Amino acid sequence: MRGLWKTLAMPFAGRTASAGEGGRQRQRPLNGEHPRARAFPAWRVLLETYPRLAAGMALATAFLFLFHSVQIYQLIRYGRELAGMSVSAAQAELERVAAVEAAQRNIAALSVELTRRAARRDRNLHLAVDRARGVMYLEREGAVLREMPVLLGPEKTAGSAADSPRPAPATGRRLVATVADQNYRWRVPAWVFSQRGQPVPQDRVLPGTLGPLAVILDCGAVIYAQPGSGLLNDANYVLPGSVRAAAADMEAIRMNLRPGIAVYFY
Amino acid sequence: MKACVLRENPDCLDHLAHFFCLGGGRYLGLLALLALLGSAVFDHTSGLRERHDAARLALGERLAALDGARRNLALSEQMLGEPEKSPAAHNRPYLVISLTERRLWYKKGDTLLLSTRVATGSGKTLVKEKGESRWKFDTPRGRLAVKSKEEKPMWAPPDWYYVEQASKRKLALVHLERDQSLQASDGSVIKVAGSDVVREYASGRRRVLQASDGRDIIVDGKLLVPPLETRQRQFPDVLGTHRLKLGDGYALHGTNNPDSVGRAVSHGCVRLLNEDIARLYQMVAVGTPVYIY
Numbered sequence: 221m222r223g224l225w226k227t228l229a230m231p232f233a234g235r236t237a238s239a240g241e242g243g244r245q246r247q248r249p250l251n252g253e254h255p256r257a258r259a260f261p262a263w264r265v266l267l268e269t270y271p272r273l274a275a276g277m278a279l280a281t282a283f284l285f286l287f288h289s290v291q292i293y294q295l296i297r298y299g300r301e302l303a304g305m306s307v308s309a310a311q312a313e314l315e316r317v318a319a320v321e322a323a324q325r326n327i328a329a330l331s332v333e334l335t336r337r338a339a340r341r342d343r344n345l346h347l348a349v350d351r352a353r354g355v356m357y358l359e360r361e362g363a364v365l366r367e368m369p370v371l372l373g374p375e376k377t378a379g380s381a382a383d384s385p386r387p388a389p390a391t392g393r394r395l396v397a398t399v400a401d402q403n404y405r406w407r408v409p410a411w412v413f414s415q416r417g418q419p420v421p422q423d424r425v426l427p428g429t430l431g432p433l434a435v436i437l438d439c440g441a442v443i444y445a446q447p448g449s450g451l452l453n454d455a456n457y458v459l460p461g462s463v464r465a466a467a468a469d470m471e472a473i474r475m476n477l478r479p480g481i482a483v484y485f486y
Numbered sequence: 487m488k489a490c491v492l493r494e495n496p497d498c499l500d501h502l503a504h505f506f507c508l509g510g511g512r513y514l515g516l517l518a519l520l521a522l523l524g525s526a527v528f529d530h531t532s533g534l535r536e537r538h539d540a541a542r543l544a545l546g547e548r549l550a551a552l553d554g555a556r557r558n559l560a561l562s563e564q565m566l567g568e569p570e571k572s573p574a575a576h577n578r579p580y581l582v583i584s585l586t587e588r589r590l591w592y593k594k595g596d597t598l599l600l601s602t603r604v605a606t607g608s609g610k611t612l613v614k615e616k617g618e619s620r621w622k623f624d625t626p627r628g629r630l631a632v633k634s635k636e637e638k639p640m641w642a643p644p645d646w647y648y649v650e651q652a653s654k655r656k657l658a659l660v661h662l663e664r665d666q667s668l669q670a671s672d673g674s675v676i677k678v679a680g681s682d683v684v685r686e687y688a689s690g691r692r693r694v695l696q697a698s699d700g701r702d703i704i705v706d707g708k709l710l711v712p713p714l715e716t717r718q719r720q721f722p723d724v725l726g727t728h729r730l731k732l733g734d735g736y737a738l739h740g741t742n743n744p745d746s747v748g749r750a751v752s753h754g755c756v757r758l759l760n761e762d763i764a765r766l767y768q769m770v771a772v773g774t775p776v777y778i779y
Binding site: 269288292298312329337 | 509517524549551558563580585
């Protein structure tokens with residue numbers, strides 16, 4: 221820095237001498253003077269000849285170097301920060317997705333837990349289906365009157381006929397719409413025939429299809445026992461979205477079932 | 487204008503030429519190159535700064551979103567971890583009776599404390615002659631509770647017992663009230679003396695009449711129905727060793743007919759073997775709910 225100042229100051233020092241010579245004479249190289257002057261002889265002459273211009277150029281050059289340095293420093297800093305922010309953003313997004321998924325799982329578990337608690341608090345006689353355990357309870361005031369193992373029908377798109385919905389397991393609180401006995405004439409959905417590999421008959425209202433005792437819920441799902449004959453007489457088949465209990469269990473609770481009682485699914 | 491200045495000042499041209507001769511052009515070129523480079527770098531840096539600012543804003547938004555997601559997660563965990571407000575209510579003991587299976591369970595929460603066979607209501611209907619009264623011998627479904635407990639209970643047969651006995655034996659019924667007396671054909675008088683039903687003969691001799699389950703008082707071919715609270719209407723042993731009263735005349739009790747347990751033969755009460763009712767008597771507190779389904 222000090223050398224540079226000297227270099228820049230030199231033309232001003234020599235200006236009076238060279239001015240007296242008309243300022244046009246080409247100067248001899250000054251051997252043994254400043255090292256930078258030896259390295260750039262043309263610059264030395266230029267500096268002595270046009271000191272202001274040369275000094276201005278030198279200052280402008282220095283300023284540009286300084287400017288470049290600042291810009292390059294900024295470039296590097298921004299680049300590093302951008303890379304860091306990119307990593308942070310990706311990490312934050314991953315964590316957010318994980319948190320959202322965990323919260324959704326919790327909310328689902330909470331929904332199940334709230335339904336379970338609502339069932340336990342219900343002071344009236346009701347049924348509760350624990351889907352995870354595959355158990356149906358006859359309960360009242362949190363007291364378990366009967367515990368019944370059940371099979372749950374899968375969620376499944378059935379057939380392609382016009383009346384083919386996607387029966388899904390019921391959730392939350394449902395109500396018994398109909399208590400069906402052996403003589404109940406159930407309008408069998410066409411997709412049941414399709415699933416059982418049978419032709420769809422003209423008249424699908426068939427008595428006794430749901431067996432000796434079944435409960436039809438307000439959502440259309442059915443709680444039934446495997447009938448001794450007919451379309452649903454298959455130990456390996458459970459109506460999609462419905463619940464199949466043992467015939468003895470259904471018989472044991474028969475007298476307690478009536479339209480309007482609640483069925484909790486959790 | 488510039489050309490005019492140069493034309494008017496020929497020295498200017500000389501100076502310029504001399505400046506370039508001295509290599510000033512190279513330095514001016516270098517300066518121009520540096521300025522150009524600076525401009526390019528500045529332009530690039532500006533672009534990068536904009537990206538940097540945008541990235542900072544985006545990161546801020548993502549961090550805010552992450553913060554929100556974490557808050558939701560913490561809230562859901564907190565809600566999930568909240569205990570039930572009245573878990574104790576679900577951990578109390580209770581009795582369950584299945585009328586279909588004729589079985590009783592004594593539970594506490596999920597723990598089974600006792601399970602045994604019982605006899606339940608027969609479901610039969612008894613109609614008094616001329617249809618004056620009608621009884622249905624069903625065990626009621628629903629929620630009852632143990633109202634009181636009793637050792638060595640005495641059974642005060644209800645009216646239906648006499649109607650049933652009279653029907654079985656094809657006898658007529660005759661009711662005796664406390665302030666009444668019945669004139670028998672042999673001249674004696676049947677009346678209530680204190681807490682006993684007595685037969686008073688013309689000689690003044692008085693005999694306390696005896697009655698028990700299956701051994702009733704017959705007066706002139708009619709089945710006598712003694713007043714309530716008389717000893718002739720208090721049968722020992724019929725209800726076994728213990729009784730848990732459920733209200734409305736229903737109870738859990740023992741029996742003097744153990745073979746009947748496991749069948750639907752009672753008049754509405756729930757019968758247990760004497761050893762089972764004795765255990766329940768020890769275990770069950772007054773107020774325990776009884777769920778019958």
